[in-house]
Amino acid sequence: MTLRRPFAPGSPDGRLVFGHASFYIWLVNQPNLWGTRMRIVMTGATGGIGLAAAKRLLAEPKVSLIVGARAPDRLPADLAGRLEARSLDLASLASVEAFAATFADDPEIDVLILNAGIQNVSDATSADGFELSFAVNHLAHHLLIRALLPHLARNGRIVLTASGTHDPDEDTGLPPPRHIDAAKLAWPKQDPDLDPRRMTRGRRAYTASKLANVMTARELGQRRPDLTTVALDPGFTPGTGLARDYPGPAGLIFRFILPRLVRRTARVSTPENSGRLLAALATDERYAGLRGRYMAVRGEALIETRPSAVAHDDALAARLWEDSARLAPLRTAPPQVRHEPTPVAAGRG
Numbered sequence: 001m002t003l004r005r006p007f008a009p010g011s012p013d014g015r016l017v018f019g020h021a022s023f024y025i026w027l028v029n030q031p032n033l034w035g036t037r038m039r040i041v042m043t044g045a046t047g048g049i050g051l052a053a054a055k056r057l058l059a060e061p062k063v064s065l066i067v068g069a070r071a072p073d074r075l076p077a078d079l080a081g082r083l084e085a086r087s088l089d090l091a092s093l094a095s096v097e098a099f100a101a102t103f104a105d106d107p108e109i110d111v112l113i114l115n116a117g118i119q120n121v122s123d124a125t126s127a128d129g130f131e132l133s134f135a136v137n138h139l140a141h142h143l144l145i146r147a148l149l150p151h152l153a154r155n156g157r158i159v160l161t162a163s164g165t166h167d168p169d170e171d172t173g174l175p176p177p178r179h180i181d182a183a184k185l186a187w188p189k190q191d192p193d194l195d196p197r198r199m200t201r202g203r204r205a206y207t208a209s210k211l212a213n214v215m216t217a218r219e220l221g222q223r224r225p226d227l228t229t230v231a232l233d234p235g236f237t238p239g240t241g242l243a244r245d246y247p248g249p250a251g252l253i254f255r256f257i258l259p260r261l262v263r264r265t266a267r268v269s270t271p272e273n274s275g276r277l278l279a280a281l282a283t284d285e286r287y288a289g290l291r292g293r294y295m296a297v298r299g300e301a302l303i304e305t306r307p308s309a310v311a312h313d314d315a316l317a318a319r320l321w322e323d324s325a326r327l328a329p330l331r332t333a334p335p336q337v338r339h340e341p342t343p344v345a346a347g348r349g
């Protein structure tokens with residue numbers, strides 16, 4: 001027996017067999033049949049902290065989870081068949097726009113979790129020619145936020161996974177950001193003070209992208225005070241794929257060896273612990289109403305924390321928002337040039 005669209009979305013030809021797993025995912029996601037459900041849209045659910053958070057969320061009976069993933073047909077075994085996955089490559093603004101467009105006729109989104117992140121240390125660029133960490137961690141999420149804001153429920157929630165590495169006062173071992181100039185971060189060759197060492201500039205690009213996450217949450221708090229908007233520092237969390245771009249065995253050491261070697265302290269976490277607290281921040285009533293705030297995993301708890309001094313600069317946050325919107329414009333906005341402009345002369349900063 002088959003159903004035709006619009007009653008059974010999800011199959012390319014509009015026909016869906018009742019025995020297919022996606023039919024049951026569709027069925028349990030119908031709010032009118034089962035009472036109020038919490039619809040959560042998430043990036044970065046396929047590994048590390050995000051996978052742990054997704055598993056937590058799926059354990060909640062009222063949650064319906066939609067994830068953006070690079071390979072939606074090859075989900076980790078813990079997720080496959082339990083949620084809806086839609087194609088999303090954050091290294092391409094066209095892919096972000098296509099992903100956002102799939103929500104046009106959907107019910108409202110209650111929570112948006114923007115957790116995906118990378119540490120690019122190989123000078124790679126995105127499909128749009130931007131430095132890859134800044135493109136994936138910040139610009140793509142910034143575009144996704146603007147595209148999905150009209151689809152967010154009243155009192156909806158946006159959670160961005162940031163990092164304590166954005167703050168020069170935190171002793172994280174990573175080089176802290178030197179500035180938050182969006183054009184220079186998108187096109188590092190524009191930066192006359194660019195680090196000569198590839199590892200250093202890659203890691204600094206990462207910490208700057210995480211500063212951008214914190215400032216985006218703060219700016220959202222100004223622009224949309226009706227929403228809960230919060231950035232999270234998950235703490236130092238070895239055991240994930242975050243260092244996969246590192247040369248030699250460093251990525252494998254971060255994933256498999258460090259979790260056994262590093263002693264747990266208030267600032268050292270596990271994917272399960274940080275994932276549990278990310279899921280709590282996204283859904284727990286006690287965090288509703290936080291506006292542009294910054295929460296950090298400290299041991300087993302979430303603690304409200306002061307972000308860096310730069311992150312507190314409201315004028316800089318507003319400028320970052322505008323510059324990011326220019327670099328990653330919504331398709332509905334007037335066409336913008338997305339290629340790299342002529343480099344500025346060294347010393348003009």
Ligand SMILES: NC(=O)c1ccc[n+]([C@@H]2O[C@H](COP(=O)([O-])OP(=O)(O)OC[C@H]3O[C@@H](n4cnc5c(N)ncnc54)[C@H](OP(=O)(O)O)[C@@H]3O)[C@@H](O)[C@H]2O)c1
Pocket residue numbers: 043044045046047048049050068069070071088089090091115116117118136161162163164233234235236237238240241242243
């Ligand atoms: N681990 C730490 O010590 C630590 C500390 C502070 C903050 N964080 C932050 O925590 C978040 C999660 O990181 P993690 O440590 O759990 O790393 P991870 O295991 O590497 O997970 C990263 C996630 O992002 C996704 N992703 C990467 N590039 C993508 C792209 N182009 N398009 C779509 N999805 C993409 C990955 O998907 P694929 O499965 O397709 O690769 C994966 O689901 C990041 O924002 C990171 O900055 C981590």
